[in-house]
Amino acid sequence: MNLDSLTQSNGEWLRGSGPEADIVISSRIRLARNLSSFPFSSRASTHQKAEIEQMLKDRLVKLEAESRLDYLPLPALTALDRQLLVERQLISRELANADGPRGVAVANQETVSVMVNEEDHLRLQAMRSGFALDEAWTDIDRLDDLLEERINYAFSEEFGYLTACPTNVGTGMRSSVMLHLPALVLTKQIEKVFRALQKINLAVRGLYGEGSRASGDFYQISNQVTLGKSEATILTEIREVIPQIISYERQARSTLTRESRQALHDRVNRAIGTLRSATMMTSEETMDLLSSVRLGVNMGLLEDTISIPTVNELFLQTQPAHLQKLMGASLDGEERNSARARYLRNRLREAGPNLN
Amino acid sequence: MNLDSLTQSNGEWLRGSGPEADIVISSRIRLARNLSSFPFSSRASTHQKAEIEQMLKDRLVKLEAESRLDYLPLPALTALDRQLLVERQLISRELANADGPRGVAVANQETVSVMVNEEDHLRLQAMRSGFALDEAWTDIDRLDDLLEERINYAFSEEFGYLTACPTNVGTGMRSSVMLHLPALVLTKQIEKVFRALQKINLAVRGLYGEGSRASGDFYQISNQVTLGKSEATILTEIREVIPQIISYERQARSTLTRESRQALHDRVNRAIGTLRSATMMTSEETMDLLSSVRLGVNMGLLEDTISIPTVNELFLQTQPAHLQKLMGASLDGEERNSARARYLRNRLREAGPNLN
Numbered sequence: 001m002n003l004d005s006l007t008q009s010n011g012e013w014l015r016g017s018g019p020e021a022d023i024v025i026s027s028r029i030r031l032a033r034n035l036s037s038f039p040f041s042s043r044a045s046t047h048q049k050a051e052i053e054q055m056l057k058d059r060l061v062k063l064e065a066e067s068r069l070d071y072l073p074l075p076a077l078t079a080l081d082r083q084l085l086v087e088r089q090l091i092s093r094e095l096a097n098a099d100g101p102r103g104v105a106v107a108n109q110e111t112v113s114v115m116v117n118e119e120d121h122l123r124l125q126a127m128r129s130g131f132a133l134d135e136a137w138t139d140i141d142r143l144d145d146l147l148e149e150r151i152n153y154a155f156s157e158e159f160g161y162l163t164a165c166p167t168n169v170g171t172g173m174r175s176s177v178m179l180h181l182p183a184l185v186l187t188k189q190i191e192k193v194f195r196a197l198q199k200i201n202l203a204v205r206g207l208y209g210e211g212s213r214a215s216g217d218f219y220q221i222s223n224q225v226t227l228g229k230s231e232a233t234i235l236t237e238i239r240e241v242i243p244q245i246i247s248y249e250r251q252a253r254s255t256l257t258r259e260s261r262q263a264l265h266d267r268v269n270r271a272i273g274t275l276r277s278a279t280m281m282t283s284e285e286t287m288d289l290l291s292s293v294r295l296g297v298n299m300g301l302l303e304d305t306i307s308i309p310t311v312n313e314l315f316l317q318t319q320p321a322h323l324q325k326l327m328g329a330s331l332d333g334e335e336r337n338s339a340r341a342r343y344l345r346n347r348l349r350e351a352g353p354n355l356n
Numbered sequence: 357m358n359l360d361s362l363t364q365s366n367g368e369w370l371r372g373s374g375p376e377a378d379i380v381i382s383s384r385i386r387l388a389r390n391l392s393s394f395p396f397s398s399r400a401s402t403h404q405k406a407e408i409e410q411m412l413k414d415r416l417v418k419l420e421a422e423s424r425l426d427y428l429p430l431p432a433l434t435a436l437d438r439q440l441l442v443e444r445q446l447i448s449r450e451l452a453n454a455d456g457p458r459g460v461a462v463a464n465q466e467t468v469s470v471m472v473n474e475e476d477h478l479r480l481q482a483m484r485s486g487f488a489l490d491e492a493w494t495d496i497d498r499l500d501d502l503l504e505e506r507i508n509y510a511f512s513e514e515f516g517y518l519t520a521c522p523t524n525v526g527t528g529m530r531s532s533v534m535l536h537l538p539a540l541v542l543t544k545q546i547e548k549v550f551r552a553l554q555k556i557n558l559a560v561r562g563l564y565g566e567g568s569r570a571s572g573d574f575y576q577i578s579n580q581v582t583l584g585k586s587e588a589t590i591l592t593e594i595r596e597v598i599p600q601i602i603s604y605e606r607q608a609r610s611t612l613t614r615e616s617r618q619a620l621h622d623r624v625n626r627a628i629g630t631l632r633s634a635t636m637m638t639s640e641e642t643m644d645l646l647s648s649v650r651l652g653v654n655m656g657l658l659e660d661t662i663s664i665p666t667v668n669e670l671f672l673q674t675q676p677a678h679l680q681k682l683m684g685a686s687l688d689g690e691e692r693n694s695a696r697a698r699y700l701r702n703r704l705r706e707a708g709p710n711l712n
Contacts, residue, residue, distance in 0.1 A: 262694065266636040277629020280622040338618065 003072070003081050003325075011088055011110035011127075013178070014312035018130020021308065022298040023246050025178040025218065027133045028089075029140045029235075032163045032172035033122040033147070034154040040164040041117045049117050050101040056116045059150045060105040063143075069105040069114065074098075080330065083321035089127070091115055112139060119164045120172075122147070131246075133175055133239050137231070159227070167224075171231050176222030177242050178207065182295040183252035185217045186264075193248060201225055202241065207287075216287030216315060221245070253299060268296030272306075276348045280334075281341040286318045306348070314347060359428070359437050367444055367466035367483075369534070370668035374486020377664065378654040379602050381534040381574065383489045384445075385496045385591075388519045388528035389478040389503070390510040396520040397473045405473050406457040412472045415506045416461040419499075425461040425470065430454075436686065439677035445483070447471055468495060475520045476528075478503070487602075489531060489595050493587070515583070523580075527587050531594050532578030534563065535601060538651040539608035541573045542620075549604060557581055558597065563643075572643030572671060577601070609655060624652030628662075632704045636690075637697040642674045662704070670703060 013026035038044055038052050057071045074082060074095065082096040090113045091104045102117035115123040124147070126140035154162040161172040168174075184190040194204050201224045206214025221242070223234050256264050271292035275281075294311045296302045316322055318340050324331050327339050369382035394400055394408050413427045430438060430451065438452040446469040447460045458473035471479040480503070482496035510518040517528040524530075540546040550560050557580045562570025577598070579590050612620050627648035631637075650667045652658045672678055674696050680687050683695050 262636055262690070266634055266697070269633045269635050270630055273629040273633020274626055276633070277625045278622055279625050280618055334618070341622070 003077070003084065006084065006088060006110075011090075011316075012129055013089060013110070013127045014309075014316055015129035016307070016309040016312045018128060018132050020246055021130040023180055023249050024131040024242070025180055025312070026127055026129055027131055027136050027175075027177050028125060028127045029133065029136045029173065029175045030123055030125040031140055031144055032120040032161065032168045032174075033124065033144070033151075034162060034164070035121050036152040036154040038121065041119060041121060042164055044117075046100050052121055053101040053103060053116050056114075056122065056151075057103065057105070059147065060114055060116075063146050063150075067107040067109060067111065069107055069112070071103055071105045073101070073103040075101065080321050080324055084325060087316065087319040087321050090125075092118060092123075094118060112143060114143075120168070131177065131242060133177065133235055137175075137235055141231075168226050170227030171229065171234060173226055173231055173234055174222050175235055175238050176220050177238065178218060178220045179242075179245060179249070180217055180291070180294060181219055181245070181249050182217040182291050183256055184249050187252045187255055189248065189252060190219075193245060197221060197241070197245075200237070200241065202238065215284055216291040218287075218291075253295075257299065264296075264299070265301055268292050268299075268301050271296070272302070272348065275344045277345070278341045279345075280337045281318075281344060282337055283318060283320060283340065286340060286344065287315060290315050290318075310347075314344065318344065359433070359440065362440065362444060362466075367446075367672075368485055369445060369466070369483045370665075370672055371485035372663075372665040372668045374484060374488050376602055377486040379536055379605050380487040380598070381536055381668070382483055382485055383487060383492050383531075383533050384481060384483045385489065385492045385529065385531045386479055386481040387496055387500055388476040388517065388524045388530075389480065389500070389507075390518060390520070391477050392508040392510040394477065397475060397477060398520055400473075402456050408477055409457040409459060409472050412470075412478065412507075413459065413461070415503065416470055416472075419502050419506075423463040423465060423467065425463055425468070427459055427461045429457070429459040431457065436677050436680055440681060443672065443675040443677050446481075448474060448479075450474060468499060470499075476524070487533065487598060489533065489591055493531075493591060497587075519582075524582050526583030527585065527590060529582055529587055529590055530578050531591055532576050533594065533598050534574060534576050535598075535605070536573055536647070536650060537575055537601070537605050538573040538647050539612055540605050543608045543611055545604065545608060546575075549601060553577060553597070553601075556593070556597065558594065571640055572647040574643075574647075609651075613655065620652075620655070621657055624648050624655075624657050627652070628658070628704065631700045633701070634697045635701075636693045637674075637700060638693055639674060639676060639696065642696060642700065643671060646671050646674075666703075670700065674700065 013028070034040060035052060038048055041049065044052065060069050061071050063069060085091045085104065086093050086096050088110065090106055090110060092115065095102055095104070095115050095118045100117065104116065105114040107113070111127055113125050124140055124143055126136040126143070128136045156162055160170040163169050163172050181190060184193060197204055203222050203224050205220050207216060207218035207220065221238065223238055271289040275289050275293070290311055293302070293306065294308065297306060297308055297311060317326060320336055323336055323340055323343065326343065331339055390396060391408060394404055397405065400408065416425050417427050419425060438447070441447045441460065442449050442452050444466065446462055446466060448471065451458055451460070451471050451474045456473065460472065461470040463469070467483055469481050480496055480499055482492040482499070484492045512518055516526040519525050519528050537546060540549060553560055559578050559580050561576050563572060563574035563576065577594065579594055627645040631645050631649070646667055649658070649662065650664065653662060653664055653667060673682060676692055679692055679696055679699065682699065687695055
């Protein structure tokens with residue numbers, strides 16, 4: 001796999017299609033698995049970690065899965081390339097910054113990635129655009145089965161899958177849905193939604209792990225409990241709550257349309273105007289402005305001038321590592337702000353001159 | 357004089373030419389005069405005010421001045437038309453809002469205006485684009501002489517010209533210069549300049565009389581003392597201090613170019629971008645954004661895309677009364693904000709598509 005080719009596409013999770021794609025960016029399921037014959041990664045020696053990696057890599061690349069997996073050993077990558085994988089949600093920040101033998105196997109369309117020697121020996125992840133947890137589950141379950149035929153997982157009859165951190169024991173499963181909730185933020189109802197989710201043991205975090213005010217109004221909602229529940233139960237719990245949040249967001253959008261359509265129209269147009277004219281632009285501000293644009297497109301305020309896949313692409317391509325890959329150079333913060341603004345100006349100029 | 361024709365031009369003070377026109381918007385001199393045979397306006401009966409107006413109007417329209425004066429009786433105008441005259445600096449807000457017989461005589465190019473029955477029976481005013489106090493003085497002095505041949509002014513050998521308010525006694529003269537000082541504002545040196553001016557008895561106020569943070573970074577500097585000094589001394593005092601302020605502003609612009617050229621470029625481009633894309637825009641924000649654009653043009657950051665006379669015109673045409681005249685309708689605040697944004701979008705789109 002050539003990493004540069006990654007920057008030229010959006011990958012699965014920003015494809016901008018799938019059910020409820022105006023609000024649900026992506027659905028993701030990950031499974032934590034460990035080999036029974038090795039200590040957990042944190043207790044394994046470098047030599048053992050190399051053995052684990054070698055063994056898993058062999059199995060992964062030869063797997064008869066639908067789409068071939070390419071294995072990327074992380075120590076062979078530059079810091080920039082590792083950051084690129086983080087921005088694409090293919091690996092965790094922890095794996096990027098760790099030491100020693102470790103890597104990731106990635107499927108062609110980025111629907112599946114498998115981290116090796118993260119907190120657990122294996123972190124399997126399936127991603128789908130839109131609200132598609134069942135499809136993600138089908139993918140990850142099949143992959144898990146295929147691997148289990150070739151590997152002895154650390155498994156206890158009493159607890160289920162054993163994991164390095166007790167919070168993952170049992171199913172080892174975390175299912176999460178990434179939502180774009182700008183109207184709930186604008187109408188100041190987002191905190192209320194969070195509190196309700198926390199009460200039913202669902203966690204909320206931003207696109208790249210931020211707290212309550214997430215960049216670009218992207219929120220990931222995921223299950224916290226992995227033990228004492230079946231995979232099906234976990235899936236059902238989150239699958240049932242997401243439509244409610246979608247409905248709250250749609251109600252908030254209706255409220256905005258009804259009560260402050262002019263202000264919203266102004267906000268969306270100013271966002272486009274600023275993205276088209278600024279000559280310095282931070283990643284944070286870009287995400288906030290693109291969030292307004294995305295809302296505007298989905299509410300029909302920008303007509304045919306820009307598509308959701310393009311907006312999604314701009315979110316990703318303006319992240320620091322992606323931007324530097326695009327520019328073909330390592331850039332400091334100020335240089336990135338200048339390059340980011342230039343890139344956005346050019347891309348949005350292409351998007352057509354008549355924006356209102 | 358047809359008031360509608362006024363909205364189609366810029367008038368003298370926004371012509372954007374004359375010495376130091378990048379920083380000095382206009383130079384203005386006014387003289388307060390009263391008739392010896394009538395009580396001051398505040399103490400005159402309506403009947404007496406009507407007599408004063410009739411007499412002055414006859415003299416004014418028949419004056420053999422360079423440019424013919426047209427007389428506009430204010431009670432015959434709508435509130436909107438009176439506001440239009442205020443926005444063009446042809447009459448004071450006080451005259452606009454007063455009662456009873458009163459009016460203004462205006463010269464063709466708006467270089468001269470004469471208010472009748474303001475605080476004083478006569479307020480003569482000459483305006484010039486750029487730093488041109490001497491030329492304004494020549495105009496107003498000639499007009500004053502012409503009038504004095506036909507009218508008995510209230511004059512005391514001891515005090516000079518007598519005026520309704522003691523602060524105007526003596527010369528009855530106020531000379532003022534309107535400056536555009538965005539770089540002193542951006543570099544946070546404007547307060548220091550104000551304090552220095554106050555120490556030498558010069559007053560500072562905004563374009564429409566605001567306090568220390570003036571809309572659009574426009575500041576009027578004027579003399580406060582009218583008594584015990586000759587007209588020539590007053591003129592010299594203000595004429596000598598203005599070049600210093602111009603020099604401070606130029607230094608501040610150099611500092612910006614040296615130390616934060618990128619940030620300035622960004623600011624100017626965002627201003628244009630917002631003016632071109634917003635769909636709601638207050639008068640206050642318009643002036644702030646146009647101030648950045650004006651600075652950008654004068655610092656060569658916007659090349660040939662927009663001229664200073666056009667920027668000046670936009671400042672004036674987006675004022676509430678001008679805007680309503682342009683739209684041919686009476687508009688409430690929200691309608692004005694929408695119409696103003698639409699007008700700016702259209703005007704700036706004409707100004708050429710490539711702005712950076």
